[in-house]
Amino acid sequence: xxxxxxxxxxxxxxxxxxxxxSVVDLGIVRKVEERAKDDYLITITPTYSGxxxxxxxxxxxxxxxxxxxxxxxxxxxxxxxWTTDWLTEKGRKNLEEYGIAPPSEATTDKSFLTGKxxxxxxxxxxxxxxxxxxxxxxxxxxxxxxxxxxxxxxxYFKCI
Amino acid sequence: MNKEEALFKYLIRLGDNALILGQRLGEWCGxxxxxxxxxxxxxxxxxxVGQARMLLTKAGEIEGKERTEDDLAxxxxxxxxxxxxxxxxxxxxxxxxxxxxxxxxxxxFHFLNELKKSxxxxxxxxAVKSLKEVSYHRGLSSDWVIRLGDGTDKSHNKMQNALDxxxxxxxxxxxxxxxxxxxxxxxxxxxxxxxxxxxxxxxxAILNEATLTIPDTKGYxxxxxxxxxxxxxxxxxLAEMQYLPRMMPDAKW
Numbered sequence: 001x002x003x004x005x006x007x008x009x010x011x012x013x014x015x016x017x018x019x020x021x022s023v024v025d026l027g028i029v030r031k032v033e034e035r036a037k038d039d040y041l042i043t044i045t046p047t048y049s050g051x052x053x054x055x056x057x058x059x060x061x062x063x064x065x066x067x068x069x070x071x072x073x074x075x076x077x078x079x080x081x082w083t084t085d086w087l088t089e090k091g092r093k094n095l096e097e098y099g100i101a102p103p104s105e106a107t108t109d110k111s112f113l114t115g116k117x118x119x120x121x122x123x124x125x126x127x128x129x130x131x132x133x134x135x136x137x138x139x140x141x142x143x144x145x146x147x148x149x150x151x152x153x154x155x156y157f158k159c160i
Numbered sequence: 161m162n163k164e165e166a167l168f169k170y171l172i173r174l175g176d177n178a179l180i181l182g183q184r185l186g187e188w189c190g191x192x193x194x195x196x197x198x199x200x201x202x203x204x205x206x207x208x209v210g211q212a213r214m215l216l217t218k219a220g221e222i223e224g225k226e227r228t229e230d231d232l233a234x235x236x237x238x239x240x241x242x243x244x245x246x247x248x249x250x251x252x253x254x255x256x257x258x259x260x261x262x263x264x265x266x267x268x269f270h271f272l273n274e275l276k277k278s279x280x281x282x283x284x285x286x287a288v289k290s291l292k293e294v295s296y297h298r299g300l301s302s303d304w305v306i307r308l309g310d311g312t313d314k315s316h317n318k319m320q321n322a323l324d325x326x327x328x329x330x331x332x333x334x335x336x337x338x339x340x341x342x343x344x345x346x347x348x349x350x351x352x353x354x355x356x357x358x359x360x361x362x363x364x365a366i367l368n369e370a371t372l373t374i375p376d377t378k379g380y381x382x383x384x385x386x387x388x389x390x391x392x393x394x395x396x397x398l399a400e401m402q403y404l405p406r407m408m409p410d411a412k413w
Contacts, residue, residue: 049214079285080285083292140207158296160292
């Protein structure tokens with residue numbers, strides 16, 4: 001097995017709260033290092049300081065690798081701090097199909113830095129005529145929006 | 161006091177702030193006036209508990225006596241806690257909780273912005289990570305202070321009462337002692353007296369927009385937490401928070 005195979009295997013580990021998103025798509029797997037033959041050190045980083053899914057994710061990474069005859073240790077590192085900019089294109093597409101609007105901008109965009117945010121697109125009807133209901137949603141990483149055209153409420157994966 | 165001892169004390173101070181505020185906000189779970197506010201307050205609580213875990217774990221490592229985050233959170237008494245008095249004040253009504261949050265969020269935002277420059281790797285990483293979260297907290301509490309302060313007569317009066325009750329606890333946020341002196345020399349932590357003008361400017365601007373008046377305390381500010389002297393409220397928080405681990409010391413999650 002090569003390092004790239006390990007990354008492929010980790011695609012099978014999903015975020016327990018958003019099952020369409022793998023831990024790789026989410027950008028929380030930061031490093032895969034070979035320590036010995038079939039033994040790897042995996043570095044992950046939490047999305048939010050209080051993310052309650054970290055223990056489950058760590059366990060599932062180890063378990064999934066073990067099923068592929070790989071032993072592993074999982075280390076958590078908070079630096080560099082996680083950002084939504086690390087979500088993969090595939091992850092963004094899957095989120096929208098699942099009904100969660102992906103981040104509409106990068107943290108380096110002028111719109112984010114100046115607080116004049118870009119419109120968030122409704123994942124149901126694709127309208128950009130939407131309104132923020134609350135910056136805090138059903139999990140730490142999401143905000144709550146409503147669509148003023150189809151009138152559905154939806155989650156938005158907020159930019160940090 | 162050497163550098164490690166000072167760093168331990170500083171981490172306890174930051175960790176206790178996050179822990180006690182997280183515990184206080186957690187009391188709102190299922191009680192807020194609308195679902196969105198309930199969820200928002202408990203999200204902020206969760207960020208704080210997460211930050212407390214990182215800080216107390218690190219404090220335990222620096223101390224080198226094999227105390228874990230749980231040992232530090234659940235097996236210390238009031239006089240060993242170093243959280244600011246502001247954060248242990250009761251939730252009161254929603255207005256009082258939001259006012260407490262606002263006064264602290266603005267402080268924490270400017271504090272973390274300076275702590276980002278720390279020469280200590282952990283404090284630096286912690287500041288970058290937490291600042292992202294605190295920026296959202298500050299948005300939430302500032303919005304509510306304006307909305308309720310500049311709202312109806314009833315909401316305005318409640319916000320003014322909250323400000324009158326809490327203002328005397330804000331002076332203490334900027335107090336420094338020998339721990340600060342030592343760590344400032346090492347370029348590890350910011351000089352809190354330099355943060356005060358930035359905090360005052362922002363707080364005054366928002367309170368002004370909210371049509372609220374800062375009370376005249378004739379120079380009086382409550383003090384004590386840097387030395388472990390607390391208001392009566394901390395004991396009750398600890399009694400509730402620490403009951404289970406003290407009753408069953410070997411209980412595991």
